[in-house]
Structure formats: structure tokens, C-alpha cells
Amino acid sequence: MSDMRKGQKILIWGAERPTASLLAQRYLDQGAADVAILLDERGVDKNMPAEVRRIDCDPANPRQMRAFGKELAEDKHGLDVLAIIHDETRLGYLSDNSLDDWQQSLKHNLHLVLQLSQLAYPALKLAKGNVALLGSIGGPYAYTGFGPTGVVREATHTMSRYMASEWIKDGIRVNTVAIAVIAEGETEHNELRLLRARSLPRPDGLFPGHAHPEEIVDIFDFITSPKARWLTGQILMADGGMSLGLNFDHFLEQTNFT
């Protein structure tokens, strides 16, 4: 327990993810006065702490967003942290993707992220708050079969740089955590086995590039804390080294390179 977030107000989108429950608990443990999640059609992870306030607002619903915007505007404290870990992963080869794959990926991973950030901006300005977004290593690096996911996440990365550059005058910092996969059980995508052979194996048995939820929570926690006061507009590659290069072990074994 610490009180480093005493009195702070936190908003999280992506409540269906186990990672969101851990993140919310972390903020509560640090003394946050109000940790809230947005309730969208995906529901809430079963381990979400009871103290976390549920807000009936799906960012895809303009009427609910207007109502939530009013609530935010009436709050004189402002918003200290906006953490978005919501994700719509659409995989598959570019030659097989549908228009709907692209539109849904753009809507959830970019358009609605912008709209929620715009809605929260006055409150973030009031508290000189932080924005933490979710990105993907598929943005700067192309992986076969990543479909629209990597392409759209690269746009998220760039949008976070624009937000950082325009909002720093208001004391708002914006950073992005670019992941490969979070090992969250049922939400883990089977297709992401594509990634498994590409990097250094983890000593704890997880597939390469897969993160434990706590590992991602630690990074979100840090970048939204005062310790990261000199960081803004950054894309933190949180992939266990997956994007550093290819794992050549198999190749070396085949060629008897010893």
C-alpha cells in the first residue's frame, strides 16, 4: 500500500480484460479516490474489484458519451489518468481481410480512442493528467497475418505523439505501451501462435512475446506516475524483446553451426 495516488481520479476503458482488473486494483492500492471503468458491450472481467465505479458508457454510443461528457465537465477535480487497454484484434492475411475487419479495427483501436480522449481532454487539463494507450509491435514491424491490427496500431502510436505534442502545453502527458500479446487466458488469440517462433523464449515457459498481465500493469502504472514526468509521446515496446530480431536457434541447429 502507498498513497502516491491519494485523491486521484482514474478512468479505464477495456474492463473486460483481466489486465484491467489488475490495473484498477493497483490504482486503488495506491490510494486513488475514484477508479472508474467504462461499461461497454463486452462486459467486465470477473475479478474487477467491487470498489471500482461502473460507468454506463460505451464509447461507441454517442448518447452515452454525451452524458458522460457532462459528468466529466461537472467534476471540479479533473481526471488524473485515462488508461485505454481496449482492443479489437483482427488477424488474417491482407488478401483475406474483409472491409468489416478494417472498419472495426479502425473504429475500436483508433476512432473511439480519439473520441474518448477528446471527451476527457478538459478534465485531463484540469488535473494535468496522464493518458496511457495500448499499442502493438505490429505497428513498426510487419508480421505475416497481422492484418489490420498492426497497421491501425501504428496509427494509434502516431496519434499519441500528436496528442503529446499538442497537449503538453496543458501539462498532459501521453504515452503508449506497444505489446505483442498479453497472456490473459480466454482472450488470447489462437492465431497469435504465428508469433511464437520469432523471439527469445521466456524462462518461465510463456510463449515468446507473451506478457503476464502484471508486467503490462507495471508499465501502465509507471508511465502514469510522476516518476515518468520527463516521458511524453513515447512508444514503449513491451514485448520481452520480441521485436529486437529473429530467433535463429532453429536455423543454427539445422545447419550444424557449431
Next chain:
Amino acid sequence: MDRRSLEGRWALITGGGRGIGRAIALELAERGADLILNYKSGKDAAEATAEELRAMGREAWTVQGDVRKPADLDKLAAEVIERCPHLDILVLNAAFGTIDDVYNVGRASWKATFDTNVVASWYLGKSLLPMLKQSRGCVLSLSSIGAVMPFPQYVAIGVSKSATEALVRQMAVEWGRYGIRVNGISAGPVDTRAIDWFRYPNAVRQFARDKSVFKRMAEVDDLAPVAAFLCTDEARWITGQTIIADGGITIGIDSTDFDAQAAGSTEAELEDRS
């Protein structure tokens, strides 16, 4: 064998009637390519460009279509497949963008920017993939340095262009097995009518002149040869790359002002700091 030649190759350029698209068309034709020019609204300009290309001895025709609309893209692809003996070069040049800051950019224009600059690029590439496979052709996508460096009121275009650069990498990785190369060109401000869409066009022109190491603004003819190079066999070992052709705007910081100020410092000031 002249690797710079595009003799006998067919190229489709979206937004090919004027501006950068027109300059690329003329450069490709100069190297021997035949062209299909897509345009949205500038029929006269597109027809005039096609006429210029024919006067150079090339085959050239125009197709109207708004690339933001999938039905128009279907029509464009169908016409290319029906009329073109083969397609060797696809230039994704058509673009749309709204000028505003992050907080104020509107939903409809934001979405329209992505539908034009990102979704249409993927969709047209996918639609013409069978022809590009057959010819082991190449794709070229136009980008902007706003994809890597934020500029005021440029968020919609800059962010969408970073997605197109990621799409270039993704296409290159997936379609390299068919012998298809996919590359991009990232430009700084270019002296076209698009500059007048900015709220402060003169400021953009001044910025471009000041920040380029050559102290001038780019002309469309500065970009066209780079585009043509990437479409020739000279660039056969380059794929998945976005070449920055910005007159040096993004390579670093011009310290002239700093140097002048430092030169004006007195010995006493320097001693104070030590």
C-alpha cells in the same frame, strides 16, 4: 538491358490527373510506361494529362472514381482488369485530409481521411493483387513526414499516413512471396494547391523553406524521379521501405540560431556558467 526502363509496363495512378500524381505519370511515361489515371473530380485536368502522355507516344486513359467509396474502387479495378493487358505498377497517390488539432478534429472528416488514405489503399491493392502477382509488379504509396513528426493541425493526415506506411510494410511482407515489391515515399510540404487547404498556407510555405537544408520548398518534380526509381528494376532489392524525400527537413536540427546566440555570449557569461 536497361533497368531504368519501364517500356511495356502498365501503371495505374490514383489521383493521377494533377499535382504529384501528374508529375509521377509524366516521369513513368518518360521511361516508357503506359498509364491509367484515376481522378475524382478534376476531369479536365486528368484528360489534359492523358493527352500529354499520348503526345509522348504512350497509351493513356482516365477513369473517374472516388477511392473513398468501395463501389467506385470495384468499378476502377474491374475496368483495369478488363482493359489492361497486364498491370505492373500501382501508385496509391489519392489522398484526403482534414486540417485541425487533436481536440477539435471532427468525427466525419477524421473517418473520411482514414477511409481514403488507408482502407482504400488496402482494398485496391487486394482487388488488383491477381494482376500484380501475374506481372510480379510493384506498389508505391505516397506518405508524409507528418507520419513521423507531429505538425500543427496535421493530426488526421499525419496519423493516417503512418498507417499507410505500416500497410506498406505489411503488404511487402505478405506479397513478397509473389515477387511483388511495395514501397512508399514520404514527402514534406510540396508546392501544390493542397497547401492552400491549410489554415495558414503562407506559414507552411515559410516553414518548408526554412527547415529544408536546401532552403526552398519542394516541387512535384523533386518527388517524381524518386517514385519512378522505386518502380524500376534498379530498385529490385528494396521493399517495405518508405523513402523520405523531404529536402532534409527531418534529418536533424539546424543549429544556426543557437550558434549565433552562443557567439554573442560574453566571456563573463560563459564564466558564470562554468
